[in-house]
């Protein structure tokens with residue numbers, strides 16, 4: 117922005133895609149950096165720090181403001197919905213240093229050099245890993261601040277979708293209030309209501325995510341004859357009145373992504389959500405002071421009983437390959453919608469309002485390696501004679517133990 121030199125902007129995109137190509141053929145919007153990105157350590161069992169999630173989301177917001185390119189908004193939602201939420205206990209009191217797309221251990225052991233740093237980096241601890249403790253707090257405030265932006269023609273742009281209330285000066289400078297209500301990403305519909313003391317003309321833009329093929333919008337109950345391709349904006353310009361309401365519909369469908377360099381593994385998406393195997397998680401309370409890494413600091417009067425740490429053990433098998441029809445995934449995966457949770461927190465295995473039913477087969481040679489981490493994905497193609505079983509997939513963001521890059525069973 118300071119030099120106005122487009123080469124700097126292109127360099128941002130180049131870096132983004134270079135890192136993803138080299139270390140990031142994994143779901144969740146991030147890449148396998150651990151602490152230092154290492155050539156050869158690109159399997160989905162490598163993870164990213166919680167502060168990395170927060171920093172990526174913040175960078176995505178800044179880049180959206182500079183470029184208007186929905187690719188950054190999509191990445192911010194990807195990281196938030198599929199990675200960030202899984203880095204915390206559901207009460208958000210404890211966090212872990214590293215969260216991986218494929219991770220079935222959350223113990224208090226040192227996993228170096230499988231993870232490129234020495235320490236108990238997979239434990240959920242409210243005192244440990246202080247860079248993440250310091251940094252995680254900016255992810256959600258900046259995300260909320262970036263949901264609705266001013267457009268450069270005195271209008272509004274809805275960039276990412278969640279319930280919020282926005283006050284803005286639009287058109288000739290009239291102040292309006294915009295109310296947005298939705299359970300997105302667990303529903304396809306986003307409802308907007310405008311409050312204004314006087315009629316005011318301005319353009320209203322709606323960012324269409326890269327995964328959405330048939331977005332539609334209704335104004336005061338009537339479908340508007342406006343469309344936009346995935347990754348573009350719907351623009352509605354008119355004189356707006358108090359009480360005008362808009363309903364944006366972002367139809368979701370099941371999608372499959374293939375990660376060629378990681379043994380042709382696949383990830384299952386439904387709109388902005390990516391799915392993980394549902395693994396039975398057993399939480400074990402441990403002392404948060406004794407299990408904190410050596411350089412940790414915490415408030416002297418913090419009571420470790422009120423701020424406990426947890427390890428999480430897998431109590432059900434996890435080494436499944438997925439049986440999937442890549443061309444028509446709805447043939448092999450079935451969506452199950454459930455009630456919105458009473459406590460309003462959809463990112464836990466019990467609460468998630470969407471699950472997928474699938475079929476898988478266990479792969480006996482895929483286990484835990486000498487560093488105590490899930491093995492790298494087995495070589496493609498995989499053969500297994502194990503029985504076909506019904507398995508359940510839940511959103512990655514609800515799974516603290518997870519397999520989200522799956523070996524495909526042919």
Ligand SMILES: [Zn+2]
Pocket residue numbers: 165166167168213245246247248249251
């Ligand atoms: Zn950190």
